[in-house]
Amino acid sequence: MPGASVVGTQRGDSDAVQKLGFSRVATSTKSIHSGSITHDCCETGSAVFLHVYALSKYILRRLSRKDEGTYSCYVGTTSGKFRKSVVLQVGAFVTPVMKYEKRDTSSMLICSILSVYPRPSITWHMDNISITDSRVEEIGSLGSFHINSTVNVTGSKSPYECAIKNSLLEQTWTGHWMMKDDLHKMQSEQVSFSCDVANNLFQQNQDIIVTWSRMENGTSFILAKFESASQNIVTNEPRLSWEKELINQGHFSSTLKELEILDNGEYLCHISSSNYTFLTLQTLHVGKLTIGLANGF
Known part of the structure; x- marks a missing residue:
């Protein structure tokens, strides 16, 4: 634009909608002219005014729901003026978790999200059939929500899936659970x-x-852990081994050697990322090795 210009950013009417999460950056504040910053911002009430010759961007960091509203940018020069508005909507979506718990004779799956806004949709499926009898515990009303959704696991080996969707941020996380056939082995x-x-x-x-x-x-004891970011494997059970060359291909099978009677029980593989969780459960039965005696020996 030729000649001197004045750029103003303030809350006002809106022409567009911007949807962002709490931890994300909205826009950026700097003014550029010939590749350099020409003037710093100075705040006046709720507006931030920049005196520039060219491009202006406005940054909001560490977003909270208080930042929601309409933001307008005004540009005025000797040859004319320009106005643009945008609505900022702020959502929250902390990565959910899926847990398997066993209490006495009952087993259950729990999908939890520590912080989410607005209230998400949570759906459960067993063998691709919708489950409608889940129990929901919800904390929070004015701010973000903390939600637990629980279903009972039947004795069948049908797979379960939990999906949590934030429609504002267009984010969906899924949790998957599967029970595999029991394993029967002998000591050693x-x-x-x-x-x-x-x-x-x-x-x-x-x-x-x-x-x-x-x-x-009802208690979970961690036998081994792998983190892809560091490629580090921590093993608390020396008899348990992983084939590391298969890990980076998405195969996380493990081998437990020199079995003992005390190894009887349920073994749970837990795979988690920002988009999903996979739980795989297997029950191990270890039989006692007996040695027959003959001829009095």
Whole structure:
């Protein structure tokens, strides 16, 4: 634009809608003329005015719901004026988690999200059939919500899926649970537990965390853990091993050697990323090795 110009940014009427999460940057504040900053901003009430010759951007960092509203930009020069408005809507979506719990004789799955706004839709499916009897616990009303959604797991080996969707931010997370066939072994043998991510979801460059745990009396004991970001494997059970060359292909099967009677129980593989969680449960039965005696020996 020729000649001197005045740019103003303030709240006002709107022509467009911008949807952002709490932790994301809305726009950026700097004025550029011939590749350099020509003037710093100075705040006047709720408006930020910049005296520039060319491009102006306005930055909002560390967004909160208080930042919601309509923002207008005014540009005036000796040859004319220009006005543009945008509506800022702020949402929240902290990565949800899926948990498996066993209490006495009942088992349950819990999908939880610590902070979400607006209220999300939560759906459950078993074998692609909708489940309508989930129990929902909700905390919060004015700010973001903390929500737990729980379903009971039947004795069948049908897969379960939980989906949490934030319509404002257009984000969806899914949790998957599957029970595999029981494994039967004898003392001193070894057993392989299988655990994989669906081919259409696994991405080699995506950060994931994988843990193998043993469930006992409602408590989970972590046997091993892998983090793709660091490629680090931490093993708390020396008899448990992973084939590292298969890990980066999305295969997280493990092998437990020199089985003992105390190894009886449920084994849970937990794979989590920002977009999904996969839980795979297998029950191990270890039989006692007996040695027959003959001829008095």
